[in-house]
Amino acid sequence: MARRNHTTELGSIACDDLTELGAGKEGWLVDNPNLLTALDTHSLAIANHSVVLVLDWSDGSDPTGPRVKIRPTLSPIESEYISSVEWLVFDDIRVLALGTSCGYLLIYSLRGDLIHKQIVNPGRILKLRVRGTKRDLTEDTSSAEICVVMPGVVARFDGSEIQSMLQRWFQETHSQFWDQKKNPVDSGSSNVRLPYQLWNVNKYGSCADAAITGIMPPPLMELQSSQRYYCAVTIGDDAVISAFRLAWWDFTLC
Template sequence: MARRGHHLTEVALLASASGCLAAAGAGEREGWLDDPAVLLSLGPRARDLAVASAARSVLGIVPVAGGGGVTVKPALGPDDGRISAVEWVPLDAEGAQGEEGMALVAGTDAGWLLFYSLAGDLLHKQSIYPAKILKLNFSERKENAWEDAGSDELSVVFPGVIARCDGADLQIMLQKSFQEVKSRMWKDKFEQEDGEDTSSFEKIPLQIWNVSKFSSCVDAAIVGLMPPPLLELQLLLYCWAVESAPLLCHYSWRGCCRLSI
């Protein structure tokens, strides 16, 4: 028989945040986790658990290490939709520890992204694309990875569209938002205004690919970006160099270069 003692600690710690889980529908009926309206996301190194209920418009943040959780009720209007995806975004900036070392992003079926701190503070809200967000995937790039020189990135998946947020842009925006939240004296008023007005938020730069002409999407993730093309002058110089030394170039490339000139 397999040993199960190592599971008892985790179960007990999650039970300490039962109020947070109950807000998402825990304990009301058997098999509540099988409800497609209940969304789960385990944070990096299994330190935090996010539980969202689309039907209740509730987002629960549960620290696996123990302690009470945080219940967030996003101020979603009729045009904002309901929660349809959740994902964790780790911060690797210097000095980012504790609550500032992690952020939680929720996507809605109307194409909105909402970023929250572990304390439940709204950090950012932005409309990405007017369609249901099916999945959020955050990819961390290892240092000195030979196969990819790109940065961390957040992939936002729609039925026929894939959007990409660069990790460096996310880091700058979230760190700035953390500082703004800490410096505000009227926190309750700030959160209420954020739920109604998004004009105060800066826009995160995005890259969007329309893939609907190939097929529909249910899940996707950006695995790397090709470097940008050479500038026109650089391309002409490269073509000239290839024409001057044809033995150093494959025949197909020679033909391509000749046509380019």
């Protein structure tokens, strides 16, 4: 019987720009702990401590065309570096979110324009996680929430807030600069601050990873109310898994 191949070739990401990230050496993508990756439907983002390379393999894309390089403005005094990368997708809007070692959340367009920069909490952002949620059990609509994981802390951004900010930014960009490329340094919506909730989850020690897994009902012995509880799961540096109930009124609104 012929051997079956269950893999499908998506495209090639080979290019000279990868040499800046260490390509050409054996095991360069697996053995380098400083490399971060984020996979989207038609794109791959690869980052080291100072630069992000966006590779596209969608239909009709030119494999020899220019690649998008994102070089965030990082603080040399604080030795700031890129510590996490994740794609954010809202309908037809696709952007790239970066977390830094100083606790900043950066959002970039696919052209490399800085859309948003905001401090979440002092400290290194370990992970950026996106979770789809149902808005209503009776409606076939969905939203998303973004979880920012830091040592001993988790933050939650409502996806609808980010989506509204992105829609305004793209509308303003199209109307004001439709015939010219914006300067990535000056194009950030730094005057807009996204609201978010922040919880302390270091009761059992600092966490190496975490995620907000969803909404949970109140305890059986408590009166039923409209108050909302979130469930968070953390993994400590000692590999201990802990679960937390995050009360809606216990967070720090930032």
